[in-house]
Amino acid sequence: MDREIARLDRLNLIGQMAGGIGHEIRNPMMTVRGFLQILQMKEKYSDEREYFDLMISELDRANEIIKEFLSLSKTKQLEMKASNLNNIIAELYPLMQASAFNENKQILFHPSHITIDIMCSEKDIKQLILNLVKNALEASPINSCVEIITEVDKGYFRLIVKDYGPGIPQEILSSIGLPFFTTKESGTGLGLAICNSIVQRHGAKMEIESSDKGTTFIVHFPQPNCTA
Ligand code: ADP
Numbered sequence: 001m002d003r004e005i006a007r008l009d010r011l012n013l014i015g016q017m018a019g020g021i022g023h024e025i026r027n028p029m030m031t032v033r034g035f036l037q038i039l040q041m042k043e044k045y046s047d048e049r050e051y052f053d054l055m056i057s058e059l060d061r062a063n064e065i066i067k068e069f070l071s072l073s074k075t076k077q078l079e080m081k082a083s084n085l086n087n088i089i090a091e092l093y094p095l096m097q098a099s100a101f102n103e104n105k106q107i108l109f110h111p112s113h114i115t116i117d118i119m120c121s122e123k124d125i126k127q128l129i130l131n132l133v134k135n136a137l138e139a140s141p142i143n144s145c146v147e148i149i150t151e152v153d154k155g156y157f158r159l160i161v162k163d164y165g166p167g168i169p170q171e172i173l174s175s176i177g178l179p180f181f182t183t184k185e186s187g188t189g190l191g192l193a194i195c196n197s198i199v200q201r202h203g204a205k206m207e208i209e210s211s212d213k214g215t216t217f218i219v220h221f222p223q224p225n226c227t228a
């Protein structure tokens with residue numbers, strides 16, 4: 001429990017910092033990006049074009065990290081409304097399937113037969129699903145699939161994202177979700193920290209089951225009402 005509190009404190013601190021400086025840093029960066037693009041077109045820099053590409057892509061990467069920071073900084077009360085979880089996933093499906101196909105992987109969606117209405121910020125739930133699916137795809141071997149399952153059980157709605165990747169080694173399981181914890185060369189280690197913060201703001205809980213046969217993230221949402 002102490003660990004959980006320490007984690008949330010850390011998240012809040014990062015959130016406040018991000019909110020304060022994120023926007024301010026992004027604007028000048030985008031100005032620099034614009035001028036780099038202009039200079040890149042000049043004939044006299046034709047031999048250096050690849051350096052410009054590198055500078056621009058590094059700026060884009062930094063911008064991506066700041067964007068993720070900013071989602072962590074959302075401490076204000078969310079605008080919650082009842083939304084159909086299966087519809088939210090169906091809306092994201094073409095986008096997720098396209099990025100899976102690009103890597104010879106696929107996404108299977110098994111929606112619950114019962115309508116799942118959760119009180120949520122739709123934007124946040126989309127971000128949660130995209131982050132979990134992105135990780136699942138990154139862990140998935142070629143020609144495998146990622147499954148998204150929704151189900152109803154004992155007062156909870158469940159969102160399940162399952163992959164058939166190598167799993168999360170036992171020794172790092174407790175660090176998963178800490179801001180900046182990543183095992184990827186170009187990872188930010190913010191994806192799951194953002195998921196944790198979204199899950200917490202929705203009064204939900206997230207569980208991880210992992211073995212050498214794959215990893216499953218299970219999000220339990222409290223069930224406000226349920227219609228057949
Ligand atoms: P990032 O993806 O930028 O590394 P995340 O916070 O999304 O940051 O994930 C943190 C770490 O958790 C990853 O670097 C990886 O080691 C581990 N991880 C997350 N999801 C999975 C998964 N589905 N299978 C295996 N490892 C995972």
Ligand code: MG
Nearest residue numbers: 134135191192
């Ligand atoms: Mg990630």
